[in-house]
Amino acid sequence: MENKIRVVISELAKKKLKLTGNVKRKKDQQNLFAATGEGPSENRGGDRKYHDFRSKRESVQKFIMNFQPLESHYCRGKVKRRIYLDLSLNILKLYKIYEDQVSPGYSVTKSFFRKVFNTSFNIGFGSPRQDVCSDCLQLIERLKIEKSEIEKQKLRTQYRIHKLRAECFFDILKQDDPETLVLSFDCQKNLPLAKVADQSAYYSRQLYIHNFTIVEGNSHVPLTKDNVYSYVWTEDQASKGANEVSSCLYHCLNQLSVDGKTLIKLIADGCGGQNKNTILLGMVAKWLHGTQHTNIKQVEIVFPVTGHSFLPPDRVFALTEKKIRRLETITNPQTYIDVMASNATIHRLVDEVPIFDWKSACKGVLKSTQTLHFQINNLEEEEEVEVPAPKKKKKKENTIKKWYNNVSNTCFTTCGKGDCDEEVFSNSQEEMTAVECFELLYSDDIVKFIADMSNLYALQRNHTLNVTSNEIRVYIAILLLTGYLTQNSTSLPANDKFAKVREYFTKLNVNFTANFTKAGSSHISIDETIVPYFGRHGTKQHIHGKPIRFGYKLWSAATRHGYLVNFEPYQGASGPSLKMQSELGLGAAVILELHSRLPIELGPYNLYFDNFFTGLPMLKYLREQNVGGTGTVRENRLENCNLPNSKDMKKSQEASYIIRLLKNLLQLNGMIIVSSL
Numbered sequence: 001m002e003n004k005i006r007v008v009i010s011e012l013a014k015k016k017l018k019l020t021g022n023v024k025r026k027k028d029q030q031n032l033f034a035a036t037g038e039g040p041s042e043n044r045g046g047d048r049k050y051h052d053f054r055s056k057r058e059s060v061q062k063f064i065m066n067f068q069p070l071e072s073h074y075c076r077g078k079v080k081r082r083i084y085l086d087l088s089l090n091i092l093k094l095y096k097i098y099e100d101q102v103s104p105g106y107s108v109t110k111s112f113f114r115k116v117f118n119t120s121f122n123i124g125f126g127s128p129r130q131d132v133c134s135d136c137l138q139l140i141e142r143l144k145i146e147k148s149e150i151e152k153q154k155l156r157t158q159y160r161i162h163k164l165r166a167e168c169f170f171d172i173l174k175q176d177d178p179e180t181l182v183l184s185f186d187c188q189k190n191l192p193l194a195k196v197a198d199q200s201a202y203y204s205r206q207l208y209i210h211n212f213t214i215v216e217g218n219s220h221v222p223l224t225k226d227n228v229y230s231y232v233w234t235e236d237q238a239s240k241g242a243n244e245v246s247s248c249l250y251h252c253l254n255q256l257s258v259d260g261k262t263l264i265k266l267i268a269d270g271c272g273g274q275n276k277n278t279i280l281l282g283m284v285a286k287w288l289h290g291t292q293h294t295n296i297k298q299v300e301i302v303f304p305v306t307g308h309s310f311l312p313p314d315r316v317f318a319l320t321e322k323k324i325r326r327l328e329t330i331t332n333p334q335t336y337i338d339v340m341a342s343n344a345t346i347h348r349l350v351d352e353v354p355i356f357d358w359k360s361a362c363k364g365v366l367k368s369t370q371t372l373h374f375q376i377n378n379l380e381e382e383e384e385v386e387v388p389a390p391k392k393k394k395k396k397e398n399t400i401k402k403w404y405n406n407v408s409n410t411c412f413t414t415c416g417k418g419d420c421d422e423e424v425f426s427n428s429q430e431e432m433t434a435v436e437c438f439e440l441l442y443s444d445d446i447v448k449f450i451a452d453m454s455n456l457y458a459l460q461r462n463h464t465l466n467v468t469s470n471e472i473r474v475y476i477a478i479l480l481l482t483g484y485l486t487q488n489s490t491s492l493p494a495n496d497k498f499a500k501v502r503e504y505f506t507k508l509n510v511n512f513t514a515n516f517t518k519a520g521s522s523h524i525s526i527d528e529t530i531v532p533y534f535g536r537h538g539t540k541q542h543i544h545g546k547p548i549r550f551g552y553k554l555w556s557a558a559t560r561h562g563y564l565v566n567f568e569p570y571q572g573a574s575g576p577s578l579k580m581q582s583e584l585g586l587g588a589a590v591i592l593e594l595h596s597r598l599p600i601e602l603g604p605y606n607l608y609f610d611n612f613f614t615g616l617p618m619l620k621y622l623r624e625q626n627v628g629g630t631g632t633v634r635e636n637r638l639e640n641c642n643l644p645n646s647k648d649m650k651k652s653q654e655a656s657y658i659i660r661l662l663k664n665l666l667q668l669n670g671m672i673i674v675s676s677l
Contacts (some may be wrong), residue, residue, distance in 0.1 A: 522604070
């Protein structure tokens, strides 16, 4: 039999129930509590339509989860709590995409979609990236355009190894060892003084304040004044170079306690003018040699992968710049210092901390990087460099050298008189060829060793070489053969810097002109063209204010549709002179040279140019040749023409003009146009 619980209600309770009413509801509640041990649930209020919209909510959630989140370039690990979608998206765009592809019956309102997005997920939208690693961008773009699957796999492997190396640096930065002192340092961007809302001050040359910050501890330690040290100075006191950085770091090392530490790690970015140089090495060596702490066994300087150098000082700079952005006006350096003092201990360089000339001191002790027997950039993490022992100088002995007129077997029969009289070759051996002599010294073991080391080096650089010993021999033979110049060209013009490609330019111009005759035009515009180039060449130009500042400058003749008819590269003042350049000047000589290359059958031509080329003697010469010329002209080339100056013309009505018929001059407000027609 089931155990039944009997509820006994006293007479007093019955009377109370009668007074309050609804006796049956109270009895039902008591019976429910006696049976289950729980009171009745409250069913009033709440979202009554929650279950009705469950299918629509699940449809929206499934749609949002289909989007692939971005991999944040600035995060040092995988972000678990918040993910980011593409920066081109937003909630409204996602809603429109959902409505376009949703099945009938699952359409929702904008507010419902936004509520599900904000309450069911922790999703944000990315922002435009800045200061991104160039290697990452290059590999990603190459992956997009690569067709071969084999090459794609190689690029993916390179990209993965590059990311792993970056993550390895951040793992080093996270390590917490009680016997290791970690110091990370960096320079903040220049802070302008004065910082005012005046527009003219923005375009004026301002005084900069330099901030060099050192953080003690790994990347997980809290940033407080006790472990953050900022060295501040203005640019009129000192520059921001290796001497200043080394002096600040030297002062910090002397101030910190290194008791119980055996290893010091210095972590900084790879800026060659400040951190990555022999000057910093010399400073560390001086401190390590002069310190009284014998417990320090080693000092390591760690440089991150280029483009992945987010350091603890960057977190300090972010806090400082966040407060600086809220200040509209800063006219005193002390204002910057007060803001920095909220996050760090301030030291005034020059005033409190002296600057030492580490660069001059290191020159007499350390070799320059050009004379080192290894390349710093090519060293692996675990690779040890063997420094050769200094060679002992031997005393020169006054010995009589025996010279031979030709090479014969007698030269190789014995070692001669000295420390060893052992025979190397016997007189009975036959004469050896040059290849046999080479192979006698460079044996198969040596060639195989070179091939193995080349393959190993290629693997360290994420490449596949698989070179063989025979290929190494062929490569050595090619190097030897390239040392003999059998057809050296000595007929090239000495003043033509493009002599080696002059024939190539000539063929291009011939093709340009040949196609121009098929759809020719008598209106030709002549101007300069900049071809982008950032390498080293004697003819490279730098033109300030142009969209393309560095590159080769070409004198170009083109139609009004942009078709290039002819060109001539500019070679500077030391280049070959053009025809009539000494009489008319460079600009006029360019016009006449390019006009002479145009097809005669399509003439006469009308030429158009700017004020660099225009001159009245050149226009007169063109008119004599029955060639039209139109261009703006500079005031100093008008040859005493009675035209008002530009200041007086600016006071006149807009678009007004003055004509001088004798010289065919038309002066507009702010512009002078000259025509030889």
